Amino acid sequence: xxxxxxxxxxxxxxxxxxxxxAAKAMSISAPTVTRVIGDLEAELGVLLFHRSTRATTLTxxxxxxxxxxxxxxxxxxxxxxxxxxxHRAPSGLLRLTAPTLFGQYYVSPVLLDFLDxxxxxxxxxxxxDRVVNLIDEGFDLAVRIGALTDTNLIAVRVGEVRRVVCAxxxxxxxxxxxxxxxxxxxxxxxxxxxxxxxxEWRFAAxxxxxxxPQISFSSVPAAISAAKAGWGLTxxxxxxxxxxxxxxxxxxxxxxxxxxxxxxxxxxxxxxxxSAKVRAFVDMVVSGLRADPFLNS
Numbered sequence: 566x567x568x569x570x571x572x573x574x575x576x577x578x579x580x581x582x583x584x585x586x587a588a589k590a591m592s593i594s595a596p597t598v599t600r601v602i603g604d605l606e607a608e609l610g611v612l613l614f615h616r617s618t619r620a621t622t623l624t625x626x627x628x629x630x631x632x633x634x635x636x637x638x639x640x641x642x643x644x645x646x647x648x649x650x651x652h653r654a655p656s657g658l659l660r661l662t663a664p665t666l667f668g669q670y671y672v673s674p675v676l677l678d679f680l681d682x683x684x685x686x687x688x689x690x691x692x693x694d695r696v697v698n699l700i701d702e703g704f705d706l707a708v709r710i711g712a713l714t715d716t717n718l719i720a721v722r723v724g725e726v727r728r729v730v731c732a733x734x735x736x737x738x739x740x741x742x743x744x745x746x747x748x749x750x751x752x753x754x755x756x757x758x759x760x761x762x763x764x765e766w767r768f769a770a771x772x773x774x775x776x777x778p779q780i781s782f783s784s785v786p787a788a789i790s791a792a793k794a795g796w797g798l799t800x801x802x803x804x805x806x807x808x809x810x811x812x813x814x815x816x817x818x819x820x821x822x823x824x825x826x827x828x829x830x831x832x833x834x835x836x837x838x839x840s841a842k843v844r845a846f847v848d849m850v851v852s853g854l855r856a857d858p859f860l861n862s
Contacts, residue, residue: 569641572634574601575613579631582620635703642840655842656685663708666785666805668692671860672708675853679846686842694759699834705843706833710802718832723851724860725826727803729817730766735795737816746774746822753797756781757788766800768822807859829860
C-alpha cells in the first residue's frame with residue numbers, strides 16, 4: 566500500500582464526508598477509495614469512519630488520526646520541496662484562516678494579488694470567528710487578534726484594532742453626539758453579541774457602562790447594517806467598519822474613552838523548513854496590512 570497516497574485519500578474523504586465525493590475530487594474510482602480506506606483501517610486496526618447511506622463521518626480514532634495525517638503530509642511536502650529546491654519557488658496549497666470580516670476586507674485582496682504573482686500556488690481561505698489550532702486543523706498560517714496564547718508559533722505583529730462606538734451621521738444629527746460613556750443611556754443601542762456578550766461596554770481606565778440594547782444581533786454585519794441605516798449606536802472592532810468609515814457611512818464617537826487597542830498578528834508554525842509559499846505570503850500580507858491606515862491609525 567502506498568501509505569502517503571492512503572493518507573491523501575483519507576484526508577479527502579474526511580474533508581468531503583463521502584467516499585464517492587473524495588473519488589470525484591481526486592479523479593479516481595470509488596472502488597479504489599473504498600479499497601484504500603479499508604486497507605488503511607486494517608493496517609491501523611481501527612475504524613476511521615462511520616459509514617451510512619447518508620454520510621461518512623469520522624470516528625473518534627479517525628478524528629485523532631486526521632491531525633497526524635495532515636502533519637505527516639505537510640512534513641513530507643516541506644522535505645520534498647527543500648530537496649527539489651522548491652523552497653525558492655512558492656508552489657502547492659496554502660491554507661490560511663482569519664476572522665470573518667477581517668479576512669474578507671483585508672486578507673482576500675492580498676491573497677488574490679499573491680495568487681496572481683505565483684501561479685503554482687493554490688489557496689484555501691477559511692474565515693471563522695474562532696481561534697483555530699493551526700497544527701491540528703492543518704492550516705499554514707492565521708490572523709490572530711488579541712493576546713497570543715500559542716507559544717510554539719512564530720508571530721509577526723502587523724497592526725492593532727480598537728473597540729469603537731459608531732453610528733451614522735443622520736442618527737448623530739438627530740440625537741446628538743454622546744460626550745461621555747454615561748450619555749449612552751440616552752441613546753438607542755444596538756448590541757453585537759459576538760463582540761460584547763454581556764450587557765456592558767468597557768472603556769478606558771476600567772470604566773464600565775451598563776447598557777440596555779433595544780435590539781441585539783448574533784452577527785456583527787447585522788449590527789453594522791442597523792447602525793448604517795441610522796437606527797442607533799453600536800460597538801464593534803474598528804477593522805469591522807473600515808470600509809464604512811472610509812465611505813462615510815459610519816462615524817466613531819467617544820474615541821478618547823476607548824480601551825487599550827488589541828494587537829493583530831500573523832502567526833505560523835515554527836521551524837527552519839517553512840515552505841516558500843508560507844514565507845512569500847507572510848512577507849506580502851505583513852507589508853500590506855502594515856500599510857493599511859485602519860489597522861495602524
